[in-house]
Amino acid sequence: MIKIKISIIAGMVFLLLSGALSSAGQGVNFDSKGRQLLRFDVLGNAVDAHDGEIACFNGTYYLYGTSYDCGYEWGNKGAPFCGFKVYASKDLYNWEDKGFLFDATTAIWQSRCNGATYGCYRPHVIYNAKTRRYVLWINVYDNRVGYRVFTSATPTGPFTEAAEPRLAVNSHMPVAGLNNGDHDTFVDEDGKAYLAYTDWRAKGAIVIERLSDDFLTGTGECVQSVTPGNTEAPCLFKRDGIYYLIYSDPNCGYCSGTGTSYRTAPAPLGPWSDPVKISDNSCGGQPSFVSAIKINSEAVYLYGSDLWNNAAKNEALANYFWAPLSFTPSGGIAPLDCMERQQFIKTKKPVQAKAAISTGADGFSSSDDITGEQQYAQSFMVKRSGILDKITVTLFKNNYPDADLVTEIYKADSGNLPQGTAVYTKSIPSAVIGWAPKNITVSPGIAVKEKQAYVIVLRTSATKGSFGFACNNQDIYAGGKVAVRKNNEEEFQVIPGLCLKFEVFIRPEKSGVAP
Incomplete structure (x- = not known):
């Protein structure tokens, strides 16, 4: 039996199918045997941007992520760091490669992020309306705070590194230790921004801290231990006056299938509710982002999961699971339905050279x-x-x-x-x-x-x-x-x-x- 659910995102229709393949549909997450399918850019090359997010600025979608094409391999001391890439799209199907956010081939960035280190991951970009700058936060392990921050005049960069940020948590721990990990950035309707991040010193508890007015550092105003530990990969968003924190439960980097849970609160700094699990395997991956995409007075909340390549250390062949979240009348998030088939209807094919x-x-x-x-x-x-x-x-x-x-x-x-x-x-x-x-x-x-x-x-x-x-x-x-x-x-x-x-x-x- 075919199950159909339709959501509209900025003029693009999501058609979710179970058990059959629509002749009109394109861009599936999995094939009929559950295998990951590659996503390609408009030139026919595989999209190479992992453990990041999709953000929407001025009607254009931007996919940010870590590149693995140069051969970056976590734990391999001889592996180079490839950098962070961005792709742009008007319909979430036709992706144009916009290149790297900054030059990561320099000696300083190789020393900070190559295979001899814990690496650098999880690029997240937000826009500051006051400064008119796009702000990029990335997760690093070469400094005490665990993050580096950049700004740019455009969402595609180039991004320039700002001063090293400070946060309330682990500010006195050793440099280059496992202090803080996976994170997410969020801008509220009042223009205030927040950083949700993983506290490794508290065994994977999630912290939420308000950022400064320029979004470049923490303010010290925070709530700690939103989760008790053994979690990571937070995703912070707001819907109908309720704040949601989705996260990996348990934490399991590079895992091909770990759980997704969420909590709710009336404000970014809480108090936060007890957890609710919506998936035992995150549709074969680990939660990466939730993007709130406005459509007039409504919004669709696009959930992203990184489908790690069977826990391989080099993730150049990894893909993604993308699907709109469903909500109950009371505001709860319905369990994820990974489905045998899930498709995105493309709007228009790009013009390319005509092949025989x-x-x-x-x-x-x-x-x-x-x-x-x-x-x-x-x-x-x-x-x-x-x-x-x-x-x-x-x-x-x-x-x-x-x-x-x-x-x-x-x-x-x-x-x-x-x-x-x-x-x-x-x-x-x-x-x-x-x-x-x-x-x-x-x-x-x-x-x-x-x-x-x-x-x-x-x-x-x-x-x-x-x-x-x-x-x-x-x-x-x-x-x-x-x-x-x-x-x-x-x-x-x-x-x-x-x-x-x-x-x-x-x-x-x-x-x-x-x-």
């Missing part, structure tokens, strides 16, 4: 199976003769491969498998392939014939690590097949229904430019 063949970007997950012992092939059918101008395949790397990735193109036999020798070969250095799935382009410049099938082969001689690809198992591309060959097998074996995410561009043979 495109698999689109919906319904793709990730697989990191290209190793020295296993190679993959994707066939495609050419519909018109011309020059094979370029091919893009969405690829990534994992666990530090010690050899490059090789891309080959063959003519296909009647079974959509490679035949003869390669008509094009290109070695792609491992260094240019990121940890988050992104479009990698090769430009063969070879003549192809109408109604001839060709095959892209992806292989490596790596003895450690692997390469991966974005793939869809819903049989979405009828013009070709995916096949795999292991070293102990002579022939490729077709994998029914599977499709890699790729595009093929063909230009007329006598033209110097792509159509």
Whole structure:
């Protein structure tokens, strides 16, 4: 039986489905088997912004988060810090990569946040109407307070670091210790701002402290132990005169499924109610944010959960669960309904270069199976003769491969498998392939014939690590097949229904430019 619930957010409709896939819907959180699905930006690269938030400023949505594409890996002392990214959207579906909030490649930021430290996480941005500045708070562990603060004239930055903030809690503890952790920022209707944060010295109790008028530091006015401990990841918001604090219960960083609870209060500093649990697993992740999005006199409260990548330390393949919260008549939050399928209806596709063949970007997950012992092939059918101008395949790397990735193109036999020798070969250095799935382009410049099938082969001689690809198992591309060959097998074996995410561009043979 199909269950349908509709909420409207600033002109975008959320259509929540259980048990069936709407032909109109796009951008699901999970596929029919419960696997995380990748979200892509308008250029077809995976969105790389985790453990952050969605904020809305002047009618535009901004997704802030920690980047993992450069290979940041918590606990790996040699891993670099990638920085914080921001994406912009008008509809919560078409995301445009706006780059990094500040330059994190400098020596000072690497020393503060790389894998040899506890790292830096959880960017949250609020707007100060008095100063007309956007204020960014991030969680760090290189100083006593546990946070650093920045300002910018725009929501996308660049952000400039302000003076180190002070807070009422743990202000006399050792520098660079586990003092304060995950946090959230909140601006009330009266213009006052608050910081909800995790007190590690109190074993994960949540503190809420009012910020100064410029939002750059604490005032000392606070309430401690809103939770008794063993919690983290607070999300603070207000609805119909009631203040809500949602949080991870219990605390469990990088967990693929920890609980979500909430408390309520008549004011930001309390008194706060007893807890109510609304999910045992946060739909496969850990709570990250709740965004109150105004629509005239109403508001929708968008809940976000980080779907950590099976507790891996590198989270470049992690995704998100996003869904509007539901409330009871008395103001209680209804239990989260993770559902088999939950979809967002997109409003308009971005204008992109016209490919001769495109698999689109919906319904793709990730697989990191290209190793020295296993190679993959994707066939495609050419519909018109011309020059094979370029091919893009969405690829990534994992666990530090010690050899490059090789891309080959063959003519296909009647079974959509490679035949003869390669008509094009290109070695792609491992260094240019990121940890988050992104479009990698090769430009063969070879003549192809109408109604001839060709095959892209992806292989490596790596003895450690692997390469991966974005793939869809819903049989979405009828013009070709995916096949795999292991070293102990002579022939490729077709994998029914599977499709890699790729595009093929063909230009007329006598033209110097792509159509």
